Amino acid sequence: MKIAFFSSKTYDQNSFTLANAGHAHAMTFFEAPLNADTASMAQGFPAVCVFVNDVVNRPVLETLKAQGTELIVLRCAGFNNVDLNAASELGIRVARVPAYSPHAVAEHALALILTLNRKTHRAYNRVREGNFSLDGLLGFDLAGRTVGVVGAGKIGEIFAHIMEAIGCKVLISDPYPSNTIQEKYEIVPFETLVKASDIISLHCPLTPSTHHLINEAVLSQCKRGVMLINTSRGKMVDTKAAIQALKTGQLGALGLDVYEEEGDLFFADLSSEVIQDDVFMRLLSFPNVLITGHQGFFTREALKNIADTTLANVTAFATGEGEFFEVGTEKIVG
Numbered sequence: 001m002k003i004a005f006f007s008s009k010t011y012d013q014n015s016f017t018l019a020n021a022g023h024a025h026a027m028t029f030f031e032a033p034l035n036a037d038t039a040s041m042a043q044g045f046p047a048v049c050v051f052v053n054d055v056v057n058r059p060v061l062e063t064l065k066a067q068g069t070e071l072i073v074l075r076c077a078g079f080n081n082v083d084l085n086a087a088s089e090l091g092i093r094v095a096r097v098p099a100y101s102p103h104a105v106a107e108h109a110l111a112l113i114l115t116l117n118r119k120t121h122r123a124y125n126r127v128r129e130g131n132f133s134l135d136g137l138l139g140f141d142l143a144g145r146t147v148g149v150v151g152a153g154k155i156g157e158i159f160a161h162i163m164e165a166i167g168c169k170v171l172i173s174d175p176y177p178s179n180t181i182q183e184k185y186e187i188v189p190f191e192t193l194v195k196a197s198d199i200i201s202l203h204c205p206l207t208p209s210t211h212h213l214i215n216e217a218v219l220s221q222c223k224r225g226v227m228l229i230n231t232s233r234g235k236m237v238d239t240k241a242a243i244q245a246l247k248t249g250q251l252g253a254l255g256l257d258v259y260e261e262e263g264d265l266f267f268a269d270l271s272s273e274v275i276q277d278d279v280f281m282r283l284l285s286f287p288n289v290l291i292t293g294h295q296g297f298f299t300r301e302a303l304k305n306i307a308d309t310t311l312a313n314v315t316a317f318a319t320g321e322g323e324f325f326e327v328g329t330e331k332i333v334g
């Protein structure tokens with residue numbers, strides 16, 4: 001099948017070219033993101049492959065449909081950037097990669113916590129400059145601390161296991177906890193988790209009900225100096241409220257792999273440009289804020305699994321055989 005890839009990087013081309021040996025799809029890689037201005041590039045492609053920040057709203061879907069697109073394959077787990085109602089009305093099917101390496105994201109959340117707590121990023125620079133002072137590097141023992149996990153699906157469950165193994169007390173907030181989670185952990189309402197946790201880590205999907213889940217009111221209920229980790233989706237944290245809480249010390253540390261307006265920034269080299277996003281630049285000014293550019297998923301294992309499942313989705317769509325992880329209806333694996 002002819003597939004147009006948007007927002008593609010060299011590592012996508014490499015992993016998909018390897019995975020395509022077993023499928024023989026005709027793949028065209030565009031570096032441009034998908035949006036209203038670029039949708040015309042997909043003319044004549046029955047399948048379009050997109051990533052987290054591509055815009056797949058109603059106008060884009062209408063253009064794609066008029067040009068012959070029948071299938072959107074997301075090479076990611078989250079699908080909040082796709083207007084599923086519009087896709088359904090237009091008869092465009094949407095598939096995703098429900099699980100490719102939940103370990104990758106859970107381990108990245110741990111990396112953010114360890115770096116923020118023990119300030120290894122600062123220590124690295126200091127030692128290279130011959131500065132062996134420990135001032136400002138004081139951390140705390142993670143063992144014995146309470147970690148609140150918001151959303152205990154595939155990623156949140158692994159993250160909970162990791163934190164428990166370190167010796168933390170784990171609290172879970174999830175409206176649909178699995179049996180394993182219910183047997184192993186204390187499930188509490190979100191409000192209880194917020195008040196009791198030393199570290200809060202977000203692992204639920206972005207939906208209308210989780211938009212700005214962390215806001216001014218919630219932050220005011222947290223323990224003073226709480227550490228907040230978001231490896232899920234940027235719009236779950238009200239960034240301006242987080243900045244206010246950082247200024248007062250109510251929020252003690254913030255680790256982000258995602259950002260509300262990351263679509264204008266992430267996955268591009270902007271090191272020679274003036275960044276126009278003042279909110280983002282304010283965040284960067286805090287010594288207790290650590291931001292990575294949506295790299296939680298970025299491991300060799302995950303890239304291979306993403307390419308394998310995405311191309312298998314296209315093959316299943318084309319042949320009617322094999323597993324097709326249609327958004328909203330797919331069998332969740334992992």
Ligand code: NAI
Nearest residue numbers: 078151152153154155173174176203204205231232296297
């Ligand atoms: P999942 O679907 O396995 O688990 C999500 C869990 O969140 C479910 O158990 C669900 O019941 C729960 N949930 C739903 N609404 C909730 C709410 N209001 N409060 C608490 N829990 C709620 O998803 P998975 O694979 O664990 O991924 C989680 C999220 O991680 C994705 O939605 C995506 O946004 C993000 N992600 C980030 C990546 C990165 O590179 N930083 C890569 C992959 C996923």
